[in-house]
Amino acid sequence: MNAPVAPTIIHADHQRNTLARRLEQEVQGELLFSRGDRGRYATDASIYQIDPIGVLVPKNFNDVIIAREICAELEAPLIMRGGGTSQCGQTVGEALVLDNSKFLNKVISLDLDAMTVTVEPGIVLDHLNAWLRPHGVWFPVDVSTAAQCTIGGMTGNNSCGSRSIQYGNMVHNVAAIDALLADGTQASFGPLATMPQDDTSRIGQIVRQLMEIGRREHDEITQQVPKTLRRVGGYNIDIFNPQSSRPYTADGQPNLAHLLVGSEGTLAISKQITLKLAPLPTEKVLGVVNFPTFYQAMDMTQHIVTLDPAAVELIDNTMIRLALENPAFKTTIEKALIGDPEAVLLVEFAGDNKAERIAKLKQLNDLMGDLGLPNSVVELITPAEQKALWSVRKSALNIMMSMRGDGKPVSFIEDCAVPLEHLAEYTTKLTDIFHKHGTNGTWYAHASVGTLHVRPILDMRRDGGPKMRAIAEEASALVRQYKGAFSGEHGDGLVRSEWVAWQFGPRLMKAFEEIKDLFDPQGLLNPGKIVRSPKMDAAELFRFTPGYEAKAMNSALDWSRWNVSSDPATQSTGDPGSGDDATGGFAKAVEMCNNNGHCRKFDSGTMCPSYRVTRDERHLTRGRANTLRLAISGQLGPDALTSEEVADSLDLCVSCKGCKRECPTGVDMAKMKIEVLYQRQKKYGIKLKDKLIATMPQWAPWAAKFPWLFNLRDKIPGVPQLTEKLFDLSAKRSLPRWRKDTFLSQASSVPAQDADVVLFADTFNNYLESENAIAAHAVLTAAGYQVHVAQAHPDDQEKQRPLCCGRTYLAAGLIDEAKVEAKRVVTALGPFIEKGIPVVGLEPSCLLSLRDEFLVMGLGDLADKLSRQSFLFEEFLANEHHNGTLKLSLTPLPQKQALLHGHCHQKAFDAVKPVQTVLGLIPDLNVSLIESSCCGMAGAFGYEASHYDISMKMGELSLLPAIRDASDDTLLIADGTSCRHQIHDGAQREAIHVAQVLQQALA
């Protein structure tokens, strides 16, 4: 055996440059070597951060082959990466990082007879399952990150899903792996019988030596390898002497691909992975067992699993409380509760026969009665109610991670697995350990297999490191006492590799090192993971190293909500401003991103439209948050917040606020972008073209006086091209048309003292599309409301100029100017606010500013009250309808079908449903909602020549194709002015505001 050779790490800049140059000459993929790019790949969902040498996004597998060759020559390590959602630091290191997720993501072949599918490593699990669904099969390792994690990453980590009790872990579901070894050898790893053993080939030698190690360590394996189903630490040396409670293979013969599963990219690079498929279960039922004590829930799990459920998942009382406080989850969780339980278990039964599943629920009821808890089961039979409750469970970690302040729930013992008979005792004792160290944890997840997730709250910039070690040591003693596995789901990485020797003993540890050296004698592949690792608490590797601090900054928006102290023991946070953030809370808001990768979304929701098009980490909410974090903490050089690097990462952020709602920890990048633009324009001033658009509310009255002049741009040949050159206004776009007949020039308004409702006409619906405001006024009046039209306060110095929410200023970072506009609005509406009269608006991005940005501009209590009294037109009507007070008489329209596109800000404020509600009041109208992300226009974004292409690509993701598919007599509805413009430009169809639809339907 060769002695292991530690790779000479090439971190000096000129060596980095050599690697970059060589790669540039030889590969087709994308090279990301700038400081910002490296910073964005320096972290995953763990507590660690290591600057990689550089990043390659391979275009094809040949790029990987070439990169390996160059790295071997330059002795530069390499790390494969999928979604980067690992919790233990598996994907961070001083190496060339290869991101598989952008290009290496195809299905290679499907064999329904053999029930297998072969894929490239970068394919996302949900994408694979969506592709498989029409064939009636699925890949059943259903991890919580299914929408982000890749099959390569799942294989690397030996991932496990909620239904592992029925289907097993990755190791039970991988059939074969085509791999590239560190020395360039390519081979197929599969059943031992199919592998060379006798010849002198490199693979033959490896196989023989592995078999020898397996034989030699037979007894040690029996002795040391935990018997739990959930055991993902170390190498799967027990393929030669299986210890898992579930067989790895049907015939009991070793499959050498299983050794690569869970090896975290340290043994080989997966090129193609063949997976075992399962039939899609057609019938599922869910029994929710309510427990008066947490201990009983844990103690009775062992009995519940005897009923052969597909899943048994825990939600504890803290999580129940948090879910009850969350409007998105409240009704769902309430339905599952009987009284005030301390914990619930979600028990799923799945199969083909509904009657059998229902019978299982009866058995569950009987069992709970026998165990002394009669009538403790809530039965959820319909797929919709089951799906809703599962979404609460799957959001558990994210609900927990939304905790503000410096103390964060830290993942390092969060997936220990213990045999079910010890679960109750284990959880009690571990909770005592937390209390001893002044912290606490929330429990949830996979009770069925004894793997409960729990994260004590620690402050890694202060005493988190030492506490982490102390708790890990005491927790490990419990795991040993109960013959469990220290790593039952998330793998080893940097946080747990140190514990591999502890778990498997010195002898098997030595065997692991032998295996590593057999595959990778040069130590090229993901060094420092599983074997020869650093200490888990090597503080220099932390993302928040002790002493980490953000540079002081005078923020223009109020971020104090994030600047709070926190108490790990009670999991409570102090008042806004009680923290010690030198940026007033901006840094803390940025640091809320824990890198879980939930923003790598493609299918549902809005977030993050720019990433959906480019698939670049730089254009992901996570990539942006990481860039900002590095910038504010000085890791991208001095004054980096106002640098090109930061501007570049925010450039394609369309401020859709998708992240504000969909990011589990509430990273609000749209607001952060406003702050950064403000800081930048303070330093460098503002470009003429941005100023032109930002100041629109100032010059709009002139445009309305001389519309012919302002509309010339689209009439005279050559002018669009000129304005493109001068102002970056795309010549391919028509501009909105100015008109004399503005809404305010013709609106009737009841006197203030008679008002039931105040109609706020924004700049767009007053000047450009006044028919919407007219329609809204007509509908409100028809419904019997006394409508007062909002006007500037008599003391306003600019009282002739209409009110404006300041949105165009905010979009350019002109916060001071936006504050002036906002103050005008608050002052003008003050008397109505005090009387509790609702304020109704039409343009989502304008009206919803009153509920969002107005709250962080230091406008005082009146603004707070206004935020609670401001409604979109449709929200107001829908509320009235729900209260039974809406008197609107509507008749059928000529059109019977309508297609609705929600504006991003409507989606961010859960304000699409009200549009559906009011449209539902029109007799015989069948309304379908387009499942779309951002339309791509996003205010001025899509008008800019530099953004035109990306804007159209965003529109083409779902909105424009759906519009084109709609029949000519389908009514197209979109409340956003820019959405309507995008539909016009991209699909040559006209969409209208819901106010107009209702007006047309007035009886």
Ligand SMILES: Cc1cc2nc3c(=O)[nH]c(=O)nc-3n(C[C@H](O)[C@H](O)[C@H](O)COP(=O)(O)OP(=O)(O)OC[C@H]3O[C@@H](n4cnc5c(N)ncnc54)[C@H](O)[C@@H]3O)c2cc1C
């Ligand atoms: C909120 C949250 C919930 C989670 N829930 C679960 C859960 O329910 N179950 C679970 O098991 N895990 C869970 N995880 C952990 C993580 O999501 C999974 O381990 C996931 O499978 C990792 O996939 P990925 O694509 O992000 O892999 P990455 O993190 O990118 O990589 C994982 C490992 O695979 C290696 N790798 C990637 N591609 C290759 C390749 N081509 N060749 C060789 N090695 C490769 C990497 O080097 C790394 O060691 C969760 C994480 C988070 C943040």
Ligand code: SF4
């Ligand atoms: S931005 Fe939000 S969703 Fe994206 S990784 Fe960070 S915390 Fe997760």
Ligand code: SF4
């Ligand atoms: S505001 Fe929209 S575009 Fe910007 S980061 Fe958030 S989701 Fe992405």
